[in-house]
Amino acid sequence: MLDQNTVEIELRLREFGQFLRSRREKLAPKDVGLPAGFRRRTPGLRREEVALLAGIGGTWYTWLEQGRDVRPSVEVLDAIAVALKLNPAEKRHLFTLAAIPVQEQRSEGAEQVPDSITRMLNGMENQPAYVLGRRWDILAWNSAAAEVFGDFSQLEGDQRNLIYMMFASQSHQKLFVDWDQLAPVSLAMFRADCAFYAGNKDFERLIGLLKAESEVFTSWWTQHDVTHQPSTIKRIQHPELGLLVFEYMSLSVDGCPGMRLIVCTPREKSTGL
Incomplete structure (x- = not known):
């Protein structure tokens, strides 16, 4: 073996x-x-x-x-x-x-969101914000994020993952006005991050689950596209809040390789929040 x-x-x-x-x-x-x-x-x-x-x-x-x-x-x-x-x-x-050394570090083990980041999240009352782990798991979030994207606490295991929600959750997909443009870019960014963990059992389990639940994911995954250019403007059509337009910012968390703080700043065209 x-x-x-x-x-x-x-x-x-x-x-x-x-x-x-x-x-x-x-x-x-x-x-x-x-x-x-x-x-x-x-x-x-x-x-x-x-x-x-x-x-x-x-x-x-x-x-x-x-x-x-x-x-x-x-x-x-x-x-x-x-x-x-x-x-x-x-x-x-x-x-x-090719396993040629790069600047980014590969983190291992359980991920712990620093207390300073948790306090920052809670202080952003009108800015939806959440923390992504190395596998794009949603590790922490504030009340504004739950109001816009749903209560993450109701999700368990692999389901509380941004890529899983993007491709396997119809309710999450329907939120994004520009899902057809956003989803392939998000997947290409996720693919690039996966290179640091090729063969990792947690990544492989998530990818296998998505292949089983999403034909679109399976089709796009075989194309091997990668990018590091995020989409900065996202439009949300919320069933109660109406059209919400956000500018996304992704910030690395010092001392936590692969962890990022995602902040969504409302734009003037937003009708809610």
């Missing part, structure tokens, strides 16, 4: 290979200055074309996509990122999956 560390490494390498393939398939030969050539059986660039552009061996690149433990160097990853035209968020995601 494989130990947990071995399982995590295998899952991370598999995710690394799948991410490379997903970016390769999004590019056309014309995007990188190559001729289209004859009819192609698969979408995007061929593996040997990416290898050529990156200046590495075709077989070696194939091993990377297959998730083999070949340990690419920083220079090789840089070359692949250029060949695949990765944006900064995608490049960071690639390096994270």
Whole structure:
């Protein structure tokens, strides 16, 4: 039986290979200055074309996509990122999956919201605010957040999770006027955070649950999109308060890697609160 560390490494390498393939398939030969050539059986660039552009061996690149433990160097990853035209968020995601050290820390164990943050939450009477953990679990919230988004205390376990609510809770989905634009961006941000915990049993359980309960989540998850650009304006159509327009701000919590304070500031167009 494989130990947990071995399982995590295998899952991370598999995710690394799948991410490379997903970016390769999004590019056309014309995007990188190559001729289209004859009819192609698969979408995007061929593996040997990416290898050529990156200046590495075709077989070696194939091993990377297959998730083999070949340990690419920083220079090789840089070359692949250029060949695949990765944006900064995608490049960071690639390096994270390759286990190249990054500045962000990976936190472990139970998460405890600092008392200072709890006091701050309670002091925001007209600003809905809540604390997200590393897995996007909702760890704490104020009364204004409960008034707008619902009573989080009625949710248990994986259900008290922002991504779960976004994709598996119809009542939560209906709140967002721009859900079609907000949801894929939120999922891409969550995907980027998941790279630090590839193979972690709590993350894998949540992802498996969402795959079972949401066809949309399952479809979008296979696209491997990542981003670190949040949507700052969100419109809520509340059944009692009417249209609420908020400006979202995400603040890191010092000393708590992966923990964030989310503050929702009402805009002038809001009709409630």
